Amino acid sequence: MVLKTEDGVVPEDLTPEERQELENIRRRKLELLQDIQRLKDEIAEVTNEIENLGSTEERKNMQRNKQVAMGRKKFNMDPKKGIQFLIENDLLKNTCGDIAQFLYKGEGLNKTAIGDYLGERDDFNIQVLHAFVELHEFTDLNLVQALRQFLWSFRLPGEAQKIDRMMEAFAQRYCQCNPGVFQSTDTCYVLSFAIIMLNTSLHNPNVKDKPTVERFIAMNRGINDGGDLPEDLLRNLYESIKNEPFKIPEDDGNDLTHTFFNPDREGWLLKLVGGRVKTWKRRWFILTDNCLYYFEYTTDKEPRGIIPLENLSIREVEDSKKPNCFELYIPDNKDQVIKACKTEADGRVVEGNHTFYRISAPTTEEKDEWIKCIKAAISRDPFYEMLAARKKKVSSTKRH
Numbered sequence: 001m002v003l004k005t006e007d008g009v010v011p012e013d014l015t016p017e018e019r020q021e022l023e024n025i026r027r028r029k030l031e032l033l034q035d036i037q038r039l040k041d042e043i044a045e046v047t048n049e050i051e052n053l054g055s056t057e058e059r060k061n062m063q064r065n066k067q068v069a070m071g072r073k074k075f076n077m078d079p080k081k082g083i084q085f086l087i088e089n090d091l092l093k094n095t096c097g098d099i100a101q102f103l104y105k106g107e108g109l110n111k112t113a114i115g116d117y118l119g120e121r122d123d124f125n126i127q128v129l130h131a132f133v134e135l136h137e138f139t140d141l142n143l144v145q146a147l148r149q150f151l152w153s154f155r156l157p158g159e160a161q162k163i164d165r166m167m168e169a170f171a172q173r174y175c176q177c178n179p180g181v182f183q184s185t186d187t188c189y190v191l192s193f194a195i196i197m198l199n200t201s202l203h204n205p206n207v208k209d210k211p212t213v214e215r216f217i218a219m220n221r222g223i224n225d226g227g228d229l230p231e232d233l234l235r236n237l238y239e240s241i242k243n244e245p246f247k248i249p250e251d252d253g254n255d256l257t258h259t260f261f262n263p264d265r266e267g268w269l270l271k272l273v274g275g276r277v278k279t280w281k282r283r284w285f286i287l288t289d290n291c292l293y294y295f296e297y298t299t300d301k302e303p304r305g306i307i308p309l310e311n312l313s314i315r316e317v318e319d320s321k322k323p324n325c326f327e328l329y330i331p332d333n334k335d336q337v338i339k340a341c342k343t344e345a346d347g348r349v350v351e352g353n354h355t356f357y358r359i360s361a362p363t364t365e366e367k368d369e370w371i372k373c374i375k376a377a378i379s380r381d382p383f384y385e386m387l388a389a390r391k392k393k394v395s396s397t398k399r400h
Contacts, residue, residue: 119162
């Protein structure tokens, strides 16, 4: 007769000591296998945490980039509100230096809007203006070269007082970078305006009487604290402008065609609004950047509402009042309020309170096209889906 163990076949004639030793070996092997499995589980857990950390960071970066893009659009529509939005969402520090840096980089910003913001007479805006000018380096540049750099970073506003403040700040900075070139900042200020006027006179086709270099020199006599500037300096400035006009940023305006450039889809739709008493309102919808914007008029500078499409779903619905309807909703959670915002009549921006958005298109074809485009624009957040799956699992466990 033989004894069978997990390790194989064991002869029956083993001594008790040998049997005990064999049992000890088997137990140690089992413990070792268990330790290996525990180690594998721990490695898998750590790997999973690292992967989740990476996806969480990536999700945060994506969300931040979306908010920054929205902040830029708001800035282009209303500079003060755009800056306020970025500060409130911790995307920009409420300091002159940070705001000036944001405007100086100018990524995705309307240069007319930059000029409007910098030209405001509020004390804080004036501090931002000086911080903005400090970011320009004019050392060893002649005045025309410095003006080229400065006037390309924004578009001069149309108001005389704003222009005055901005050119005063420019003159101070230029003299700081180039001490000794002019007797005072007033000289630099006056000559800067003379150069801008010269640029217009030489290169505007409507100006028939083009000024000569002699006239330019004569115009600027006595501006250096009562003395004259060197003729060679004035001749060089004149020739520089004559040979190459200033490149002034195009006035790209603040209207919707530029703020919401190249949208995925846009058009008039009816939107269901109201509390207990529901009504339908005609709104101009724009689909872009994974968001659905709606406006009261196509000429509005700001949307009445913004609906981020992240983690929403869309479906066709029947409505007794209107044809060609579809809805935006949160799947698997019909009572959850959709994260969105709207502008009240008094200008306040508040969070929306919709658990769904019902919309009616003019035709069946347009309804189908809107549904198709919105589906393509909806982005899925894996973290959200993981959370939903975990909640479902927990509620299922509780029921059992």
